[in-house]
Amino acid sequence: MGRGDGSGRLVSPADADDTGxxxxxxxxxxxxxxxxxxxxxxxxxxxxxxxxxxxxxxxSSASYEARRYGVRSAMPVAQAIRLCPTARIVRPDFSxxxxxxxxxxxxxxxxxxxxxxxxxDEAFLDVTGARRLWGRPREIGALVRRRIADEVxxxxxxxxxxxxxxxKIASTLAKPDGMxxxxxxxxxxxxxxxxxxxxxxxxxxxxxxxxxxGIRLIGDIRSADPSVLxxxxxxxxxxxxxxxxxxxxxxxxxxxxxxxxxxxxxxxERDVRDRDHLHSELLRLSDRVAARLRxxxxxxxxxxxxxxxxxxxxxxxxxxxxxxxSVGQRIGEVARSxxxxxxxxxxxxxxxxxxxxxxxxxxxxxxxxxDEDWRRVEGALDQARSKFGTTMITRARHLESGHGRAxxxx
DNA sequence: TCTGGGGTCCTCGGGCAC
DNA sequence: TCTGGTGCCCGAGGACCC
Numbered sequence: 001m002g003r004g005d006g007s008g009r010l011v012s013p014a015d016a017d018d019t020g021x022x023x024x025x026x027x028x029x030x031x032x033x034x035x036x037x038x039x040x041x042x043x044x045x046x047x048x049x050x051x052x053x054x055x056x057x058x059x060s061s062a063s064y065e066a067r068r069y070g071v072r073s074a075m076p077v078a079q080a081i082r083l084c085p086t087a088r089i090v091r092p093d094f095s096x097x098x099x100x101x102x103x104x105x106x107x108x109x110x111x112x113x114x115x116x117x118x119x120x121d122e123a124f125l126d127v128t129g130a131r132r133l134w135g136r137p138r139e140i141g142a143l144v145r146r147r148i149a150d151e152v153x154x155x156x157x158x159x160x161x162x163x164x165x166x167x168k169i170a171s172t173l174a175k176p177d178g179m180x181x182x183x184x185x186x187x188x189x190x191x192x193x194x195x196x197x198x199x200x201x202x203x204x205x206x207x208x209x210x211x212x213x214g215i216r217l218i219g220d221i222r223s224a225d226p227s228v229l230x231x232x233x234x235x236x237x238x239x240x241x242x243x244x245x246x247x248x249x250x251x252x253x254x255x256x257x258x259x260x261x262x263x264x265x266x267x268x269e270r271d272v273r274d275r276d277h278l279h280s281e282l283l284r285l286s287d288r289v290a291a292r293l294r295x296x297x298x299x300x301x302x303x304x305x306x307x308x309x310x311x312x313x314x315x316x317x318x319x320x321x322x323x324x325x326s327v328g329q330r331i332g333e334v335a336r337s338x339x340x341x342x343x344x345x346x347x348x349x350x351x352x353x354x355x356x357x358x359x360x361x362x363x364x365x366x367x368x369x370x371d372e373d374w375r376r377v378e379g380a381l382d383q384a385r386s387k388f389g390t391t392m393i394t395r396a397r398h399l400e401s402g403h404g405r406a407x408x409x410x
Numbered sequence: 411t412c413t414g415g416g417g418t419c420c421t422c423g424g425g426c427a428c
Numbered sequence: 429t430c431t432g433g434t435g436c437c438c439g440a441g442g443a444c445c446c
Contacts, residue, residue: 051414058414060446073446079411119417119446201419203444236420237443265415304439312413316440352415418445426437 011174012181018137018160020184022128023253025159025167026144028104029176031121032061034154035100036090047087051077055269056349060092064176097121100152107147111140116253122171124164126253141179162187163249169198187247192219199244206233221245262298264288265352271310273347282339283332285353290328293355299324301357303334307342308350315342318356326361 028034032050037043047066051059059080062071069084081087101120108115111134114126127140134140141158148156155177159170162184169191170180182190196218197207209232210216215224222245229238243249264285272278282305293300304318317338325331335353 056412056414058412060414074414076411076413079413082411122446201444205443234421260418261416263416267414302438314441316442318439320438350414354417416446418443420443421441423440424438426435428434428436 011178016181017183018181021162023167024125025171027171028121029155033063047084049080049087049089053089114253124253138181165244165249194218218245261356262292263354267350271347271349282335286332287328289355293326298358299326299361300355304354305335305338306352310347
């Protein structure tokens with residue numbers, strides 16, 4: 001979901017060069033606020049803040065009218081109200097957003113089967129194979145915008161490029177209600193003058209670190225000394241940023257997404273010091289996590305907890321389970337025991353429980369799987385012995401056992 | 411001003427196995 | 429039998445995304 005105020009909108013002309021650009025990034029404009037306007041048309045044109053009006057909540061989304069006052073997502077609601085006292089505050093209704101999101105994703109699915117949903121309000125579409133049916137990428141982008149406006153009643157912004165990274169940047173620049181096409185041959189020139197913060201994966205911390213070393217623009221990343229870049233942001237991110245800055249992004253549009261963890265966390269209205277209260281909250285969150293695990297047919301191989309104290313310092317603790325589980329009581333026991341091991345009695349503002357290392361219920365991973373693998377290996381060896389004789393196979397086993405757990409092939 | 415909730419991924423250090 | 433090197437796994441913390 002975009003977080004700007006929509007003042008930098010760009011729209012490519014109808015004959016923009018889209019040669020080699022088959023990836024669309026489609027992002028709904030101020031999605032939660034737009035859905036609330038659909039639900040209650042009297043809100044149209046008003047500054048809207050989506051967020052709980054009480055307690056310690058933050059802004060989930062804001063209409064462009066509210067953004068003009070400096071209201072931004074993730075800002076405390078209390079601060080947003082101070083900036084824009086006339087704004088209407090609307091409590092978020094995620095079931096409503098999911099319902100509208102389904103309609104939008106259905107439209108995408110009718111245009112191409114290669115849809116990667118990133119969140120409730122944005123997706124990548126690979127349209128390289130859809131041209132014969134729907135025309136050039138820029139025509140497909142226009143079609144997407146038209147259909148969402150006509151059939152759903154909200155606006156979106158579209159970025160069209162050769163890679164996901166560039167398409168994503170393009171859609172942000174096109175906001176709101178715009179479309180920006182970047183020809184594959186223009187990729188590097190398009191990226192070079194943009195701030196490093198525009199890159200996917202560069203947040204406030206990384207941007208600050210890079211800027212302190214004189215690396216302010218994406219073009220600076222290309223010319224920067226690799227060792228300087230590595231020291232600044234670490235080897236993995238440095239390598240990735242260099243590739244992205246050069247316009248290379250091999251990631252394809254992924255239609256399948258496998259969840260790796262399921263968790264819940266909650267911030268208390270007031271900080272809590274009472275251990276019994278915290279224990280019962282951990283159990284309650286564990287039950288919710290377990291219910292979602294069972295609904296999805298998953299079991300969890302590890303449990304982690306998150307404790308945020310009143311001073312905002314945050315601890316996480318995790319534990320691998322001897323037996324995978326989707327039972328709330330079991331997850332709750334582990335969560336409680338992890339919590340009890342923390343020797344700190346300060347007031348707590350947030351507790352969270354997360355189930356990790358998910359796999360299908362019934363033991364698709366773990367010891368059973370290792371045994372199955374081993375049986376397969378033995379079976380293959382038996383076959384090989386009968387084919388090649390024992391000596392050669394024994395030699396192969398010897399070599400196999402000679403390399404360590406981490407040693408690779410001998 | 412005072413920082414939500416749902417996630418993913420990366421880094422680093424310690425333990426451990428070979 | 430002991431030891432150092434190597435590299436994986438795990439746990440913790442943090443940055444980042446929407």
